[in-house]
Amino acid sequence: MNLILETDRLILRPFELSDAEALFDMDKNPEVHNYLWQKPVTEIEEVHDYINMVRQQYVDNNIGRFSTIIKETGELIGWTGIKYVTGHIENGNTNFYDYGYRLNEKFWNKGYATEASVAWLDYGFNTINIDKMNAYTHTQNGASNHILQKVGMNFIEDYLDEHGALWKWWQMKNPAI
Template structure:
């Protein structure tokens, strides 16, 4: 899989082991994990194992999370992308396409998540012919919820996880993406 997606400011490419240091910097920050089960990474080996898992997803599912690079500086700002969820049940669902992103805190509030999201949705619906894309966010994560709403996802419902934490389930259908594009 040699997929590379470019946006005006970003380069989206497969994760590589050389990305471990930058991804570890992001994932050891408790603020980044505030709405992600509050378990920041404590050892770089955790990131290396994550990169290996994502690379296996590329092989198995032909898609996965991608390193997201700021073209101007070549800085890795986090990851974005489509994942095929078949390894767990989320809100009663499995075997579905999930859109997600995680950015290093120093790159928040600059429009990068929105820019990457639009590119990934276009790729997922136009190139992969996905019929339905899902996403889920912590109910209190206002910034992530706004990004999903901004790029055209529809809020479906709140649901509790196994610990009683409330999450939001989002969805976009392929035809909804075209309607969104025509409005933008």
């Protein structure tokens, strides 16, 4: 996949195997996983497997999560992007577009997630013509819930996952449709 998106401060590009160290640094941090099933990675091979899985999604669905990099420094700060969810049921849904992001803790509260979110929603609605974008966040993740609301997503409902954790389901319809 050769798509690259840019914002004022960020470059959003497909995963490369060379991203593994920076992604491992992010995903081994328990704070990053506080609202993500409490399962930080412990081996870099887990990150290699994740990169390969996402790269296969590029082939299968022509979209997926992307490395998110600060233009000025070249630092990989995490991932952002659109995923087409298949083979998994979330809040009774499958075969849907999901927007998501995960950033290394040292890059939180700097506006990067909001900036990337605006770019991805624009791309999803105006370039690939998605009719509606979904997202889901742990109900107690105030920062992520705030970001999704700020970029125009609408809270639809709270729901329990298969483990009994409470999540929020968000959705935004394509404004051009």
